[in-house]
Amino acid sequence: MNFLTDRKRATGLGSGGTGAEHHWLTIATSISLVILVPLFIFTFGYAVGHSFEEALSFYSSPCIAIITALCLVGSIIHLKTEVDEAVEDYVGGIKRKLTLIAVAGFCYTLMAAGLFALLKLAIQ
Amino acid sequence: MADVNRGNRPLSPFMIGPYYRPQMTSISSIMVRITGIASLGSIFLAICWLLAAASSESAFNFFNGIYGSFIGNILMLAAAWALWYHMLGRVRHVIWDFGYCLDVETSEKMGWGMFIGATALTVLTAVVFLIF
Numbered sequence: 001m002n003f004l005t006d007r008k009r010a011t012g013l014g015s016g017g018t019g020a021e022h023h024w025l026t027i028a029t030s031i032s033l034v035i036l037v038p039l040f041i042f043t044f045g046y047a048v049g050h051s052f053e054e055a056l057s058f059y060s061s062p063c064i065a066i067i068t069a070l071c072l073v074g075s076i077i078h079l080k081t082e083v084d085e086a087v088e089d090y091v092g093g094i095k096r097k098l099t100l101i102a103v104a105g106f107c108y109t110l111m112a113a114g115l116f117a118l119l120k121l122a123i124q
Numbered sequence: 125m126a127d128v129n130r131g132n133r134p135l136s137p138f139m140i141g142p143y144y145r146p147q148m149t150s151i152s153s154i155m156v157r158i159t160g161i162a163s164l165g166s167i168f169l170a171i172c173w174l175l176a177a178a179s180s181e182s183a184f185n186f187f188n189g190i191y192g193s194f195i196g197n198i199l200m201l202a203a204a205w206a207l208w209y210h211m212l213g214r215v216r217h218v219i220w221d222f223g224y225c226l227d228v229e230t231s232e233k234m235g236w237g238m239f240i241g242a243t244a245l246t247v248l249t250a251v252v253f254l255i256f
Contacts, residue, residue: 030214082160
């Protein structure tokens, strides 16, 4: 016989332990993609193929640097929810936990590296 | 009483192949996941280029030479298609999540819209970069 009530389980935010947080994050960041994806494709696509000096002056513009920083961080947050969900679908047990940590490490490293590169390009 | 099953839950079964007929709804949804994971790879490559630009002119010329070559441009257009497709696919998910267009007929139309829309946006991207 169980002594846990439905109310008690909901208090723990369900089997995942995080309630609808992941789902909501995916919805919210999905909407942000509508703005970020066009901005990223057209700014980055423009910069590639130009000379070193042109690339430097392009990314030293505050507007372009801020847009690119938002695009990188925003899209990585969204894509992390995407990869996490794929991992949770097909990997179980201790492998799932380790894979999720590895994915998080990769995503946060990308964010840090991207922001560092942008900062250096913007202020040098 | 709430059932208590902590752990030992089944994983999502992989149904594509002999068990599940490919349909516009399933294939377009799977493509959202594939393009999402691929786009993280595209972002990785973009950050490599940015890091190279922040490091030195020779590092920049190496990456810029590859990305700016003809094959590099084709691959960048493929990456753009994946990003456009993922964006449109996510918009469909948001529409569904808010409770609209959940019938099969509309869902299939939106699936076609994602493939056609992503292709049209990629062609538009190529045209914009050819002109400017």
